[in-house]
Amino acid sequence: MEYVDLPEILFTPEDAAEIQQNVITIYEGLTGRTLQPADPVRLFLSSLATIIVQQRVLINQTAKGNLLRFASGVALDHMGAFQGSERLNASAAITTLQFTLSIPLSSATGIPPGTRVGAQGGDGSIYFATTEYMEIPAGATTGTVIAACSTSGPAGNGFSPGQINVLMDQLPFVQTATNLTASSGGAAAEMDASFKDRIRTAPESYSTAGPRGAYEFWAKSTSAAILDVHAYSPDEGKVTIVPLMVGGQIPGQDVLAAVAEKLEDRGIRPLTDKVTVTAPTPASYDTTLTYYIGRSRAAEVPAIQSAVTTAVAGYQLWQRSKLGRDINPSELISRVMAAGALRVVPIAPVYTALDATQVAQDKPSTITYGGLVDD
Structure with missing residues (x-):
């Protein structure tokens, strides 16, 4: 859902020069005297006008904060509570762990909630704990259960199957524990x-x-x-x-x-x-282009090269941050030129329309600096 295209809203004027002139004009009208630029009274009134301007700015900020478009922080939390919505807390990454017994047993083997399994090479600082009680049935040797990362946020994302395999809480007859799925779902608190x-x-x-x-x-x-x-x-x-x-x-x-x-x-x-x-269905694309910098900006070449690299990364993030967003090379060209390139020769990607169940996924980029050219 997009915001309606509404004009900028201002609840009270905050033009500093206009407010200062109004204060002086009112004073001159009440006293019947004209204030010269260096008059101490005029300087005093100017200082009062500055405070009035600051108050006007705060009034506008506070009033606009009552509108969803401009609300932020705690004010936004209260606005959400009015509609029954709460800001989502930071979430921990989750994965599916498989516990394996050394031998089949004649009775069920329980894996208590909170059983910890560490990430390989994580020195115990990042581990996943089972979220519920799980039993390996009698005669079986394996069982699976969901586990959550001990650290909320994205730190627990991206562990491939098999990388979480350090059993930190020893259990009788449990020989190994390992993740069957890549860990994902960790995120910071909702922005x-x-x-x-x-x-x-x-x-x-x-x-x-x-x-x-x-x-x-x-x-x-x-x-x-x-x-x-x-x-x-x-x-x-x-x-x-x-x-x-x-x-x-x-x-x-x-x-x-x-x-x-x-x-x-x-x-x-x-x-x-x-x-x-x-x-969603991934739609992969290549990023291959050559860019040139104007000769008049020769002293800025290192900075522009860095900016172009950042611009390409920003384009790729923009491209994959919405379902159904068409793969659009025009956006890439625009960002690279805004970064300082004079001319861009793109080879890939080509424009590709996506439906709402697809998402663009970038492959490794090939970005070539073609050198300086005449402006």
Whole structure:
């Protein structure tokens, strides 16, 4: 949902020169005397006008803070509470752990909640703890359970299957523990921008008739790590939810399962809806270009080269930060030229239209500096 294109709002004038002149004019009218530029009274009134200007600015900031578009921080939290929305706290990365026994046993083996398994090479500073009690049935040797990172935020993301394998809490007959899925879902506390988007879509959640906006609102409410969501109905009575993670990351199975569990609530999902949560389809693209710098800016070449590298990275992040965002080389050219390039010769990517279930995913870039050219 986009903001309506409204004009800038100002609740009270805050032009410093106008306020100062009004103060002096009123004084001159009341006293019947004209104040010269160096008159001590004029200087005194000017200092008062400065305080009035500051107060006017604060009045505008405070009043605008009562509007969702301009609200931030604690004021935004109170605005969300009015609609029943709370800012999402930092979330911990999750993964699926498999515990393996040394031998089959004649009785069930319990794995208590909070059992810790460390990341390989993490020196015990990053570990994952089981979130619930799990039993390995009698005669079996393996069992799986969800575990959450001890540190909330993105620090626990990105551990590949097998990298979390240091059993920190020794249990009888448990020989090994290892993650079967890549860890994902960790995110910092929800930022103002994403919280505003959820507040604006909160009215959609009041209905349990299954509108698209309600499904998208509740899916985003699962975790601060979820950046974008698309909900659609491929068939009667069926709903498909496609979430996208912060940074344009494809969600893993554990995150998909968490979203599905959130939407299973009978106060959210209509009884007749069969809900499926699936990852977006990646649309890979190459980034290959050559850029040139004007000869008049020869002294700035190192700085421009650095800025171009940053611009390309920014373009790739922008490209993968929204579901269905078409792969658009024009945006790349614009950013590279804004970074200081005089001319850009792009080879890839080429314009590619995406649907709402797809997300652009960049491959390694080939960025070539072509040298100085005449302006």
